[in-house]
Amino acid sequence: MDILSRLLDIKSKYNIALYEGENFKQALYNGKMTDSADCIVDKIELTLKHYPNSIGINLSTYQSDETSSGEFCYVVALPVD
Numbered sequence: 001m002d003i004l005s006r007l008l009d010i011k012s013k014y015n016i017a018l019y020e021g022e023n024f025k026q027a028l029y030n031g032k033m034t035d036s037a038d039c040i041v042d043k044i045e046l047t048l049k050h051y052p053n054s055i056g057i058n059l060s061t062y063q064s065d066e067t068s069s070g071e072f073c074y075v076v077a078l079p080v081d
Helices: 002-014 022-029 037-050
Strands: 017-020 056-062 075-079
Touching: 002 017, 002 037, 017 022, 022 056, 037 056, 037 075
Parallel strands: 017 056
Antiparallel strands: 056 075
């Protein structure tokens, strides 16, 4: 199951909105995402566990830059109240 269908499953399972930031979309669609689909789902579910009253999750990224020793692009999941 690909990440897009897993995100749809999360939306329906928890009845929340997922707000995909532009950096998240670009990293996902361009294959630059370092996190696996399982890792992304785990981060979303962990955020929901700690913030159960959230109405949604904002998905963004933390990316490497020219000062980094290697390339990476991790998902950042933030609660939306």
